[in-house]
Amino acid sequence: MSSHPPSIRKLIDQFNKLPGIGPKTAEKFVFYLLSQPKSDLAELGQAVSHLKDKITTCSICQNFAESDPCDICRDKTRNSQIICVVATSSDIPAIEKTGVFRGLYHVLGGVINSVDGIKPQDLTMKKLVTRIESKDVKEVILALNPTIEGESTALFLSKLLHKYKLKITRLAQGLPTGSAIEYADEITLQNALKGRQPF
Numbered sequence: 001m002s003s004h005p006p007s008i009r010k011l012i013d014q015f016n017k018l019p020g021i022g023p024k025t026a027e028k029f030v031f032y033l034l035s036q037p038k039s040d041l042a043e044l045g046q047a048v049s050h051l052k053d054k055i056t057t058c059s060i061c062q063n064f065a066e067s068d069p070c071d072i073c074r075d076k077t078r079n080s081q082i083i084c085v086v087a088t089s090s091d092i093p094a095i096e097k098t099g100v101f102r103g104l105y106h107v108l109g110g111v112i113n114s115v116d117g118i119k120p121q122d123l124t125m126k127k128l129v130t131r132i133e134s135k136d137v138k139e140v141i142l143a144l145n146p147t148i149e150g151e152s153t154a155l156f157l158s159k160l161l162h163k164y165k166l167k168i169t170r171l172a173q174g175l176p177t178g179s180a181i182e183y184a185d186e187i188t189l190q191n192a193l194k195g196r197q198p199f
Contacts, residue, residue, distance in 0.1 A: 008034075060131070062107040062124045064089045072105060079103045081138040085157065086126065087111050087145065095143065106131065110151040111144060116176075120156055128157075132164055139167040146173050146187060 004012065008030055015026035033041060058070035063188070065071065072078065072092075086092060089107050108123040116121030131137065140161060144150035158168050174192035184192070 038169065047108060061105045062094060062127065063105060077102070081136055082141065083128070083131065083137055083139070084141040084143050086143050087153070091143065101141075103139075108153070109150040111147075113149045120160075123153075125157065125160065128161060129160070132161065132166065137164075137166055141170060142168065142170040144170075146191065 009028045009056070009189070011033075012023065012026045015021055016023055016030045018026075021029075037112045047161050054066055055064050056066070056068050058068055058073055058075040060069045063070050063072070065108075067074075079102050080102075082101055083106050084095065084101060085106045085110050086095070086109060087110055092105055095105075106124070106128045108128075110118055110123055112118055112120055112123070138155075142154045142157060144154050154170060161168055171189075172195050174188065174195050184197065
C-alpha cells in the first residue's frame with residue numbers, strides 16, 4: 001500500500017495512465033507540481049479542463065484544431081494536389097518541423113490492427129477517398145510508421161487508391177544518420193537495402 005496521502009496517490013494514478021509514463025515518473029510530476037505556486041496549478045487545471053471545449057476535429061483533414069477548417073487546410077499557399085496521410089495528429093508537427101512539405105494532410109485516426117480490433121472502416125479512409133474524388137489530387141504520400149500495422153495499412157490504402165489516377169508514394173526508409181549498422185534491426189536494414197540510392 002502506498003504511503004502517500006490519497007490526493008497525491010490519485011494524481012499519481014492519473015499521470016500513470018498517460019502513454020510512456022511509469023509510476024516513478026508520475027510521482028516526480030506530482031511532487032514537482034506540489035512545489036509550484038497555486039496560480040500555476042490553477043492555470044494548468046484550466047488548460048486541461050478546457051481542452052475538450054476548445055479543440056475540434058477539422059472536417060477536411062481530421063486533424064485536431066481550434067477552428068474548422070484548420071489553419072493548414074485554410075492556407076492558400078499550400079499545394080492542395082498533394083495529401084500526406086498520417087496515422088495520428090501527433091505525426092503532423094514532426095513533418096511540419098522539417099519545413100520541406102507544403103501540401104495538405106489527412107489523419108487516419110490510427111492504423112489497421114487486428115489484435116486491437118481496428119478495421120479499415122474504423123479509420124477515416126472513406127473521407128480520404130471523398131477528398132480525392134472531389135479535388136484535383138495528384139499525389140498521396142503514405143507517411144505511416146514502418147511497423148507491421150503501419151505496413152498493412154499502407155498496403156490496404158495503396159490497393160484502395162490504385163484505381164485513381166494519382167501517384168502513391170511513401171516516406172523513404174533506411175538507416176538514420178549517425179546510426180551503426182551493427183545495431184540496426186533486420187527490417188531497417190532490409191528497407192535500407194531496398195531503398196539504396198546511386199552514389
